[in-house]
Amino acid sequence: MSLHQYYTLGRSGLRISRLALGTMTFGDDWGWGAAEDTARSMFDRYLEAGGNFIDTADLYTEGSSESLLGKFIADSGVRDRVVVSTKFSYNAQPGNPNAGGNGRKNIMRAVEGSLRRLRTDYIDLYLLHTWDRITPAEEVVRTLDDLVRAGKIRYAGLSDVPAWYAARAQTWAEAHALTPLVNLQLEYSLIERHIEHEFVPLATELGMGITAWSPMGMGLLSGKYRPSEAGGTGDGRLAKISGAPGFDRFTERNWRIVAALDSVAMEIGRPMAQVALNWVATQPGIGSVIIGATKLAQLDDNLAALDFELPYELRVKLDAASAPATPFPYYMYADKQQTRIHGGVAVGSKPSGYAPKVWVDAVPTPELAHKA
Template sequence: MSLTLDTYRLLGRSGLRVSPLALGTATFGNEWGWAADPDDARRLFDTYVERGGNFIDTASGYGGSERMLGEFTRDRRESLVLATKYTTLRRPGDPNSGGAHRKNLFASVEASLRRLDTDYLDLLLLHVWDFTTPVEEILRGLDDLVRQGKVLYVGMSNTPAWEISRMQAIADLRGWSPLVSLQIEYSLINRGGERDLMPMARTMGLGVTPYSPLGGGVLSGKYSRADLTATNPDSAESTRKSFNAGLGMVTERTLDIADVVREVAEEVGHTPAQVALAWTLRNPAVTAPVIGARTHEQLVGNLAALEVDFTAGQLARLDEVSAIDLGYPHDVLSGDHIRNVTAGGLTIEGRR
């Protein structure tokens, strides 16, 4: 499998063409402690676009990212697919400045349009499910924005599969704008999306754009067993490394997975990060992993993941070391007993 950034893919059941790797801009102008400065951010953006990339991912909560992109995209806005997200709290202490409800939805979109210096968003995602806003309120609000021309396509992120599937059914029945995109955390160290979210997305017509495909950097090989005792991520001297370690992303299991990634990387002549990214691209539900970078070198390295190919044996080793328990009812339905009582010895081929 050898791709380029201008080997475009359709996003879900839409006709929108996007690059197979999206440029994540959470490192553009935020205050997390590992951000790229404005000059570096501009170089990252230019490198991605000059190589044929057209899919840019940001969010209302990514610090100064939207403002930077407003400047960077000014002369080529029409050729880019610009995605942002809403729901995170915009003003501490104001309960209506966060959440999925209509008031925050409209206010957040207006603020994003101003910061991005654009008249419309190509893609708007609900960033985090709030468990309080009725789905009809969300869908109607999103549809109103599409009808106003302020948003072209809509999608979801960090939301239970059953909520998304019923939202898609309601949108279809009422003639509202369908969901075309799903952003979830997905990597070799977090394959939880394979239980319900990714099968649902394929069936319902949502293109999956995984974030954190390197598992917070664990799969790039930058962590060791010494990081199992990392400092508290809330401490004053917090770094991205200690932040991810403190969140529980660095464990014996994830380091075991990283070891196999490193072994495969040596065999295929690529870096561990490139191998981990390439693995996510092989899932048929995935449209475009979201890649983040702080330096030009990191970005160029990540883009080379499009050139990685695997043998069947290498894929089997990666799948085995990272395998998860699918849980009920998936484990029961895929077992020999159910297969025997429903199909006996018959061979039945069909849609998966």
């Protein structure tokens, strides 16, 4: 499955690669990223493979990620070819509350900074990075629409927000003929599957393609960590960073998932990382998977993640090992309950071609549509 094959993002005409190049590792300002020469090599290799979708944020490596990416794009003369996605939310001026968050004042400030660092006059996809808990969705949507009309951004989306907030934002945009949101960027992997309850149905119903970040569970699914009496060992961020949200991954459940992944990888003769990425990329609702690396060899391995098809029985094995808990009210929608609701009569979806749902474009391959 070559990166030369492009798919539209959500309900839009924007065509992107199924694997996106994540650039949170561009720059070593945080102590674990890639130096400029390595970052440049990874950028070049991704483009050579046919990729066109590159993700960054003004937060990443304190702005170095955007600056390096802007330099690479300008030097290569590929601005029209690539789809650049960046994000706003995080504060750039400690002590100034309006230099962060999702209010109109900060969005307008942040977009100018990103445009300057990226050395461009427009951003292809501009995303709210993280919900700030205070800014109304209406204010965010109206401001993003203004940026589209001003030509500073082409498309807009959301990342790391509650499902109800995303639904409010999209329905507000639809009701007021404003620029629709085409993307939800969310964490998704074998060890983090909670978006399946709300976000996947929401995105497919309302026309937002999902881009998955951390598809290898902060590196836990790469195979470089192993359980120990202290929780886990390995050479990577998880062994170095403690206490930060999302980095506490050394749990009994997760080690069971790692064991199942290791078994599947050995059976088909593929690296664990490739199997983990392949599983995510071929799940319903996923438009693209964001891959990140600090070494060129890691990127090369990741780019081969779509070169094979995961056998059905092995997918079932991974699904079972990683199945998330089913909280209220979702356990109310199990097959037994539905049978009772419909009086024991089998009620299936409409036949193919009859009033097709709008979410089909967000599903990576047509044959997976039946799983939604």
